[in-house]
Amino acid sequence: MAYLGVDLGTSGLRALLVDEGGAPLGAAEKTYEAQHPHSGWSEQDPAEWIAALDAAVEELRAAHPEFAGLRGIGVAGHMHGATLLDAAGKVIRPCILWNDTRSHLEAAELDTMKGVRDLSGNIVFPGFTAPKLAWVSKHEPENFSKIAKVLLPAAYMNYHLTGSYFADMSDSAGTSWLDTGARDWSEELLAAGGMRREQMPQLLEGCEPGGRLKPELAARWGLSGEVVIAAGAGDNAAAACGIGAMNEGQGFVSLGTSGVLLAARDGYRPAPETALHTFCHAVPGRWYQMGVMLSATDSLNWLARITGTTPKELTAPLGKTLRAPGRVRFLPYLSGERTPHNDAEIRGSFTGLGAETTRDDLTRAVLEGVTFGLRDSQAALEATGLRLDRLIAIGGGTGSRYWLKLIATALDVTLDLPSGGEFGAALGAARLGMVASGARRVEDVMSTPSIREEIAPEPALRSAFDDAYQRFRGAYAAIRSVQ
Incomplete structure (x- = not known):
């Protein structure tokens, strides 16, 4: 038997095939792009997701005969996206993505409504789904009038696979329509956003079966047995499943396009005033909280782009020996910020530049600025009573040893680096597919990866980074007053 995990990302799709023990058999990746027709807009045609899945499946089928024994599929998706379907199940307009900020005014309006934060457990961020629909209602009334279902990207993929409308709790908690404590759609929240329950998909736990693979897809993929489709997960919840972050305080720091500091919680402890996400x-019976910064490795990619280099070429000269913070300071708000500021308007800056400033100085400043942004999220988590002593480090940014030492020291946590292999959202999705099919239990399959190395804080530099962090916090207040 085999199981498929699908990680539906913003820039591409990753499909991971695992055996009945959860060991990877093979993977395929296909890319696509977002469209940005106006400043602050970010959209995708869902047909590109389906084309990417078809191509990935064909590659896996050709390379791995085990694919013929497929018995379960789990889908993880980028959260908050608004995929609008009409009564015939056809896509009305391109999906409005998580990093689209056009609805910041609608988000602010919803956020001030009585009971919205109390029920959802979160600030209504511009990237969330509810304000997107309020924007469509205001600016595209003809499209709004056609809406029969609103599906998140993972739920749309589930619909493609099964023909049924269902979504999981973790993904749905990022809509501002879910009563996150009760784990159900809220009539009050739906009404606040001008929506109805019948426009929502069925809610399931991520490890529950949502449907069966459509016969026409099974035939096209060369499958004869029944294939169960799990409800799936939002991308970060799936990543938590992939590294076994299931219990109180277990978590990770992810250095991807965005930066995430996530911790599993054994109860529901919303803290919207901190701009944490509580999902x-x-x-x-489990929740998680995370702080999200919008431009993590994206900040380094930006510096590489404008200097005509690559991120690796920028970080390589820094070596492996951590240095005290430099004079140059970088605020990593290239696309606004979520935690802790909830500020769609703020933009980044360099300060402390001089005639002697080098490219290496700029690189160090970018790494430090992103790290201090993650420390903001750490402070927000600690405000809920959680102390993080260890975190698993994942994402493309972990290729820089200097950056890892910087994060460990500035956050005063030990970073665990997983051994080579799979441990991300695609593996978490595959594990959900295994549980949904009845092959494994949650407590057996959601295990932590083996750790190849620990990165400990450097005590001698701790106070220097504490001081630099306080200056970073002051710099935000100063620049916000003039932007």
């Missing part, structure tokens, strides 16, 4: 986990 349902992908398994019953």
Whole structure:
């Protein structure tokens, strides 16, 4: 038997095939792009997701005969996206993505409504789904009038696979329509956003079966047995499943396009005033909280782009020996910020530049600025009573040893680096597919990866980074007053 995990990302799709023990058999990746027709807009045609899945499946089928024994599929998706379908199940307009900020005014309006934060457990961020629909209602009334279903990207993929409308709790918690504590759609929240329950998909726990693979897809993929489709998960909840972050305090720091500091919680402890995200986990009876910064490795990619280099070429000269913070300071708000500021308007800056400033100085400043942004999220988590002593480090940014030492020291946490292999959202999705099919139990399959190395804080530099962090915090207040 085999199981498929699909990680539906913003820039591409990753499909991971695992055996009945959860060991990877093979993977395929296909890319696509977002469209930005106006400043602050970010959209995708869902047909590109389906084309990417078809191509990935064909590659896996050709390379791995085990694919013929497929018995379960789980889908993880980028959260908050608004995929609008009409009564015939056809896509009305391109999906409005998580990093689209056009609805910041609608988000602010919803956020001030009585009971919205109390029920959802979160600030209504511009990237969330509810304000997107309020924007469509205001600016595209003809499209709004056609809406029969609103699906998140993972739920749309589930619909493609099964023909049924269902979504999991973790993904749905990022809509501002879910009563996150009760794990159900809220009539009050839906009404606040001008929506109705019948426009929502069925809610399931991520490890529950949502449907069966459509016969026409099974035939096209060369499958004869029944294939169960799990409800799936939002991308970060799936990543937590992939590294076994299921219990109180287990978590990770992710250095991807965005930066995430996530911790599993054994209960529901919303703290919207901190701009933390408090969401349902992908398994019953658990939640997680995370701080999100919008430009993590994206800040380094930006510096590489404008200097005509690559991120690796920028970080390589820094070596492996951590240095005290430099004079140059960088605020990593290239696309606004979520935690802790909830500020769609703020933009980044360099300060402390001099005639002697080098490219290496700029690179160090970018790494430090992103790290201090992650420390903002750490402070927000600690405000809920959680102390993080260890975190698993994942994402493309972990290729820089200097950056890892910087994060460990500035956050005063030990970073665990997983051994080579799979441990991300695609593996978490595959694990959900295994549980949904009845092959494994949550407590057996959601295990932590083996750790190849620990990165400990450097005590001698701790106070220097504490001081630099306080200056970073002051710099935000100063620049916000003039922007």
